[in-house]
Amino acid sequence: MTSISEDSDKEKVRSVSVDLNNDASLVIDIPDALCERDKVKFTVHTKTTLSSFQKPEFSVPRQHEEFIWLHDTIVETEEYAGLIIPPAPPKPDFEGPREKMHKLGEGESSMTKEEYAKMKQELEAEYLAVFKKTVQVHEVFLQRLSSHPIFRKDRNFQIFLEYDQDLSVRRKNAKEMFGGFFKNMVKSADEVLISGVKEVDEFFEQEKTFLLDYSSKIKDASAKAEKMTRSHKNVADDYNHISGALNSTAADNNTAFKKTISVCVLQKLEDRVASDQELKLTELLRYYTRDIQAAKDLLYRRARALADNENSNKALDKARLKGKDIAQAEENQKQCLQKFDKLSESGKKELTSFKARRVVAFRKNLIEMTELEIKHAKVRRLKQKCQKSNLKKIDPGPQNQS
Amino acid sequence: MSCMKRLCHETRSHDRLRRTLAVCLRLSRRLLLKMSEERDAAALSGSAQTEGEEDLFVSAMESPEAARLSAEDISPSSNGPKAEPMLLDDDPDDLFAEATEEVSLDSPERQPILSDGPSPVITPVTPVMISSRADVFDRSPDQDEDEEENRDTFDIQISVSDPEKVGDGMNAYMVYKVLTKTSLSIFSRDEVCVKRRFSDFLGLHSKLASKYMHMGYIVPPAPEKSIVGMTKVKVGKEDLSSVEFVEKRRSALERYLLRTVKHPALLKDPDVLQFLESSELPRAVSTQALSGAGILRMVNKAADAVNKMTIKMNESDAWFEEKQQQFENLDVQLRKLHASVESLVCHRKELSVNTASFAKSAAMLGNSEDHTALSRALSQLAEVEEKIDQLHQDQACADFYLISELLGDYVRLITAVKGVFDQRMKTWAKCQDAQVMLQRKREAEAKLQHANKPDKLQQAKDEIREWEGKVQQGERDFEQISKNIRREVGRFEKDRVKDFRVVIIKYLESLVHTQQQMIKYWEAFLPEAKAIA
Numbered sequence: 033m034t035s036i037s038e039d040s041d042k043e044k045v046r047s048v049s050v051d052l053n054n055d056a057s058l059v060i061d062i063p064d065a066l067c068e069r070d071k072v073k074f075t076v077h078t079k080t081t082l083s084s085f086q087k088p089e090f091s092v093p094r095q096h097e098e099f100i101w102l103h104d105t106i107v108e109t110e111e112y113a114g115l116i117i118p119p120a121p122p123k124p125d126f127e128g129p130r131e132k133m134h135k136l137g138e139g140e141s142s143m144t145k146e147e148y149a150k151m152k153q154e155l156e157a158e159y160l161a162v163f164k165k166t167v168q169v170h171e172v173f174l175q176r177l178s179s180h181p182i183f184r185k186d187r188n189f190q191i192f193l194e195y196d197q198d199l200s201v202r203r204k205n206a207k208e209m210f211g212g213f214f215k216n217m218v219k220s221a222d223e224v225l226i227s228g229v230k231e232v233d234e235f236f237e238q239e240k241t242f243l244l245d246y247s248s249k250i251k252d253a254s255a256k257a258e259k260m261t262r263s264h265k266n267v268a269d270d271y272n273h274i275s276g277a278l279n280s281t282a283a284d285n286n287t288a289f290k291k292t293i294s295v296c297v298l299q300k301l302e303d304r305v306a307s308d309q310e311l312k313l314t315e316l317l318r319y320y321t322r323d324i325q326a327a328k329d330l331l332y333r334r335a336r337a338l339a340d341n342e343n344s345n346k347a348l349d350k351a352r353l354k355g356k357d358i359a360q361a362e363e364n365q366k367q368c369l370q371k372f373d374k375l376s377e378s379g380k381k382e383l384t385s386f387k388a389r390r391v392v393a394f395r396k397n398l399i400e401m402t403e404l405e406i407k408h409a410k411v412r413r414l415k416q417k418c419q420k421s422n423l424k425k426i427d428p429g430p431q432n433q434s
Numbered sequence: 435m436s437c438m439k440r441l442c443h444e445t446r447s448h449d450r451l452r453r454t455l456a457v458c459l460r461l462s463r464r465l466l467l468k469m470s471e472e473r474d475a476a477a478l479s480g481s482a483q484t485e486g487e488e489d490l491f492v493s494a495m496e497s498p499e500a501a502r503l504s505a506e507d508i509s510p511s512s513n514g515p516k517a518e519p520m521l522l523d524d525d526p527d528d529l530f531a532e533a534t535e536e537v538s539l540d541s542p543e544r545q546p547i548l549s550d551g552p553s554p555v556i557t558p559v560t561p562v563m564i565s566s567r568a569d570v571f572d573r574s575p576d577q578d579e580d581e582e583e584n585r586d587t588f589d590i591q592i593s594v595s596d597p598e599k600v601g602d603g604m605n606a607y608m609v610y611k612v613l614t615k616t617s618l619s620i621f622s623r624d625e626v627c628v629k630r631r632f633s634d635f636l637g638l639h640s641k642l643a644s645k646y647m648h649m650g651y652i653v654p655p656a657p658e659k660s661i662v663g664m665t666k667v668k669v670g671k672e673d674l675s676s677v678e679f680v681e682k683r684r685s686a687l688e689r690y691l692l693r694t695v696k697h698p699a700l701l702k703d704p705d706v707l708q709f710l711e712s713s714e715l716p717r718a719v720s721t722q723a724l725s726g727a728g729i730l731r732m733v734n735k736a737a738d739a740v741n742k743m744t745i746k747m748n749e750s751d752a753w754f755e756e757k758q759q760q761f762e763n764l765d766v767q768l769r770k771l772h773a774s775v776e777s778l779v780c781h782r783k784e785l786s787v788n789t790a791s792f793a794k795s796a797a798m799l800g801n802s803e804d805h806t807a808l809s810r811a812l813s814q815l816a817e818v819e820e821k822i823d824q825l826h827q828d829q830a831c832a833d834f835y836l837i838s839e840l841l842g843d844y845v846r847l848i849t850a851v852k853g854v855f856d857q858r859m860k861t862w863a864k865c866q867d868a869q870v871m872l873q874r875k876r877e878a879e880a881k882l883q884h885a886n887k888p889d890k891l892q893q894a895k896d897e898i899r900e901w902e903g904k905v906q907q908g909e910r911d912f913e914q915i916s917k918n919i920r921r922e923v924g925r926f927e928k929d930r931v932k933d934f935r936v937v938i939i940k941y942l943e944s945l946v947h948t949q950q951q952m953i954k955y956w957e958a959f960l961p962e963a964k965a966i967a
Contacts, residue, residue, distance in 0.1 A: 242804055249799045256792035263785035270778035277771040391805050395966035398811060402963055405956045413949035420942040423935060 057081045058178045060193065062171045065163060071095055072124045074170055078193045084185075085194060092196050096123060099170055105188045106177075113333045113371075114378030115183070116386055118176035119322035124166040129158045147276055154272065165315065172319070223332055231338075233376060239383050240331055247324040254317035261314050312401035320390060327386055334379050337372040344368040590616040590695055592710070594688040597680050599667070600631075606668040607631050610684060612691070614710045620702055626711050632659075634715050635687055641705045642694070648857050650918030652926055653700070654693040655846040657686035685835060689843060696929065738856070747859050751916065757923055758855055765848045772841040779834045786826035793819035807966045814962045818955050825948050832944040840937050844930070851926060858915050865908030872901040 057080060064075040077091045103120035106112060132155045140148060174193075177183040231237045344365040351361035596611040614626045639656035646653050663679040691710075695701045709715065749755045793816045800812030879894040 242802070245802045246799075249795070249802045253792070253795040253799045256788065256795040260785070260788040260792045263781060263788045266781040267778065267785055270774060270781055273774040274771065274778060277767065277774050387805065391808050391966060394808055394811070395963060398815065398963040398966070399960065402956050402960045406953055406960070409949045409952040409956065413946055413953070416942050416946045416949065420939055420946065423939050423942070 058184055060171070060174045060178050062167050062174075065167050067124075067126070067159075067163065072166065074167065076174065076193060084190060090194065090196070092193065094192070096121070096170075098192065099173060102177075102188060102192045103173070106183065106186065109186075112182070113337070114330070114375040114382070115180070116323075116326050116330045116382045118173055118180075118183075119319075119326045121166070121169040121173045122322075124162070126159070126162055129155060129162060132158065150272065150276060154269075168315070169319070219332070222336065231335075235380060236331070236334065236376070243324060243328050243331060247321070247328060250317060250321050250324060254314065254321050257314040257317050312397045312404065316393065316397040320393070323386070323390070327383060330379055330382060334372070334375045337368070337375045341365075341368040341372040590614065590618060590701075592688065592691045592695065594684055594691065597684055604665075604668055607633075608667065608680060608683075610687060612710065618701075620707065622711060628710065628713055628715075630709070630715065632657075632664075632683070632687070633717070634709065635690065637715075638694075638705060638709045639690075642700060642703065645703070645705075646699065647853060648861070648915075650854050650857060650915040650922060651697070651699060652847070652850050652854050652922045654690060654697070655850050656690055657683060658846075682839070686839065686843075689839070693843075693847075697925075741860065741863070742856065747862050753920070754855070754858070754916070758852075761848055761851055761855075765845065765852070768841055768845050768848065772838065772845055775833065775838045775841060779830055779838055782826055782830040782833060786823045786830060789819055789823035789826060793817070793823060805966075811962050811966050814959055818959045821955050822952065825951055829944065829948050832941060836937050836941045836944070840933065844933075847926075851923070854919055854922065858912070858919055861908070861912050861915050865905070865912050868901060868904045868908045872898065872905050875901050 059079040061077055062074050063077050066073045073093050073095055075091050076094050077089075078085070079089045081088065100120055103117070107117050132151070136148070136151050136155060177186070177189055183189060231240070344361070344367075348358075348361040348365045351357045591614070593613045594610050595613065597608045598610075599606055600609050601607060609629050609631050612628050612630050614621070615624065617624065636656050636659070639653070643653045660679070660683075663676070663683075666676045667680060694706060700706055796812055796819060797816035800809045800816060803809040803812055875894065875898045879891065879898055882891045882894050
C-alpha cells in the first residue's frame, strides 16, 4: 500500500535518553525505515570492531516483533536478573495519521484543491512525526543494549544484529499471551507479599521508596504533558483552518481587503512547536516512565531473591532440626545467598548509574527543549512584526479599492 | 404561519399568492390588534386600525428566531406625522395594495414593526463619503461638505462601562454607563454621561431601523439578546461565565454605538442624540423577550420570506447583482471563518488548562526527585509552565475579543446589508404594483367610457391621476434607494477594510507581546537547565 520512505529523514535524531554511541567498538543506528500498512521495517545498521562479529559493518532489516522477541529473551535470562533491562520499544502507532488519511480519502470530492493539498501536507507531516518517534525509540533500545558491558555480549543480541535471514519470530500465540498476562498478575501479587520482607540494606530501602513515589509522579507528569501537546496540536490545526478560510475569503474580495487578510501563516509555526515540544519533553517523560518501571522490576527481582534467601535459611534451619535433607537445604541456601548477593551488588551499580543517566538525559532534553522554544518564539515574533509593519504600510484610502 | 407556508406551495401565480398572503396578514394583525387594545398604553388613534403596521404589540410567545432581536418602541413621546403613505387610503377591497404596503414598510428578517417614528418624512442626508464609484452620482456639490463631515465625524468618543446590577431576581437588569466625549456641534455638551440598560439599546436600534432601512441605509445591528446569559446574571451567580457574559455584552454595546455614530446620517438623528444625551429615556417595553412584538415579528418575517421567493425582480443594473452575489459569498466565508476562530479560542483555553495541570504535575515530580539540581530545575520548569499558561489564557482572550467578536459583528452586519438589498427589491415591487394598478385603472376608465356613466367616469379619472402620481413616486423612491445603496455599500466596504486592518494589527501586536514574554521566560529557565550537574 503506501510506503513512505525515510530518506527525507536521514538526519540523525539524537536519542532521547542519552548519547549512547560513545563507544566506537559497537555502534548501532537505524538509518532507514519503511512503512507498509501495518508493518514497519527498520534497517538496523551496525559498525563494529569486535571480533565476535563476522563483518565490521552490516545492515539487517528487522520488524517490531523481532525487537520484542529480543527484549523478552533478555528478560527471561536468569543471568541478567541483577540488571536493569532496557524497556521494550512501544508498538509503532499510526492510528492518528491513518484516521486522517481515511478522512482525506472520503472527503476528497467535497474539498477544494487547496484544502486537499493542505490536508495532504498535514497528513504527511504527521506520518513523519510518528515515524521519527518510533525510529528513535527502537534505536535507543538497541543502543542501551550495545553500551552495556554485559548485554552487548549477549548471544541473542548478536544474532539479532547480524543474522541477515528472517529470524522467523512467530508472534505470541494466544496461550503465550495469556501466560504472559497471568505471569504479570502473579508478579504484582507477589510484590505485595514480599514487600513485607525486611530490607537489610539502607541503600535499597531508600531506592525503593524513591522509585515508588517517583514512578507514580512521572507517570502523572507524562500523561499531563501528553495532554498539553495534544492541545497544542489542536491549536495548530485551528490555525490551519483559519488560514484556509482566510485565503478563500480574500480570494474574491477587493485587494485592500485581501492584503489585510492574507496575513496569518502562524499555523505552521505552532505546529513545529507542538511537535518539537512533544519530542523533547513528552517523549522524555514517557521513556523514563518505562525505564523507572524497569528499575522497579530489578528491585522486585532482588526482593524476590531476598525472600527466597530468607526462606532458604528457614528451610535450612528446619532441615537441621529435623535432621534430614541437610545437604540439599544447605546447597539451596548457598545458592540463594549467592544469587541474592550478586543481585544486590549489580543492582546497586545499576541503580546508581541509572540515576546518573536519568539526570543527564533530563538535562539534555530540557536544555534542547528550552532552546527550541526560544528559537521558535523568536522566529514567530519576527514574522509577526513583519506582518504588522506590512499591514501598517497599506493605506486603506478610498482610492485603494479595486 | 403554517397555513401561509402551505399557501406558498400551492402557488398558481404570484399575484394570487400575494393576495392570499395579504389576507392572512391582515387577519392575524386584526386579531392581534384586538388583543393589544386591552393591553397597551400608547394605543394610537383609530387610524391605527387601518394602518396595519402601526400595530402595538401584544403578549406572545417569542419565536426562537425572533429571539435575536431588536425592539419595538412604543414610547409615546416619539411621535411624528402619520407615517403612512397615501396608499392606505385606498380601496379596502384592494388587498393587493395593502399587502404590498404592509410588506414594504417592514424591514426584512430582523426588524419588527415600526415605531410611530417618522419615516419617509425624513429626507436622505446628502452623501458624506465619496465611494470609489463616484462616477455614478454627482460629486461636486457634495464634495466639500463631505470632507468637512469627514473631519468632524470621528471626533467623537463613546465608552460603555461600569455595568451595575439593579434590582433583584428575575426583574433584575444591568445598567451601563454611556460616556460621550465630543466636540461636534450637534451635541449640547462636550461630555455627557448617561445610564442605559440593554433594552434601551435595542429600542434605539429598532427606531433607527424603522426610519432608515427602507431608504437603503445600512443600520448597524444591535447586539443579540441572550436569555440564558441574562438569566444567569439575574439569578445572581457570580461565577466566571456570568462575568464573562457581562463583559462580552458591554464590549458589544460599545462597538455598536461606535458603529452607529460612524454613520453620518445616523449621527445626526434625533433619536441617537436623545439616547446619548438625555438622562431619562422612556422604557422600551416591547423589547422584552416574552412580550409584545413576538407574533407580529414572526408574521412579518414569514411575509418577508414569502415575498423574497415570489418577487422576481428584473435587475437592470449589473452592479447590484454582482454586489449581491459578492455579499452572499462573503457571508458564507465569514461564517466559516468565525466558526474556526471560535474553535481556536476554545482550544487555546484548553491548552492553558492543560499547561496549568502539567505545571502542577512537574512541580510534584520535582519534589520527589532526589537529585537536588534536577529537582530545582523541575520546579523551575513548573513555574515557567505556569506563567506560560497565563500567557495562553491572555492570548485566548485577545483571540476572542479582537477577532471572534469582530467576525460575529460582521456576520450580522452583512445580514443587515442583505436586508437593504431586499428593501430595494420591495421598493421595486411596489413600483411595479403601482404600475399594474395604473394600468388597471386606465382599463377601468376605458370601460366606463363605453358604458357612459359620467359620475363614475370622473372618479375613474381621479383615480388614474392618483395612480400616476404613485407610479412616479414609486420610481423616484426606487431611484433614490438604489443611489443610497450604492453609496452605503461603498462606505461599508471602506469601513470594513479599515476595521479589519485595525483589529488585525492589534491582534498581531498581542501575538508579538506573547512571544516576547515566552522568550523571556524560557531564557530565564535555560541557565537553570544548564546548571543540572
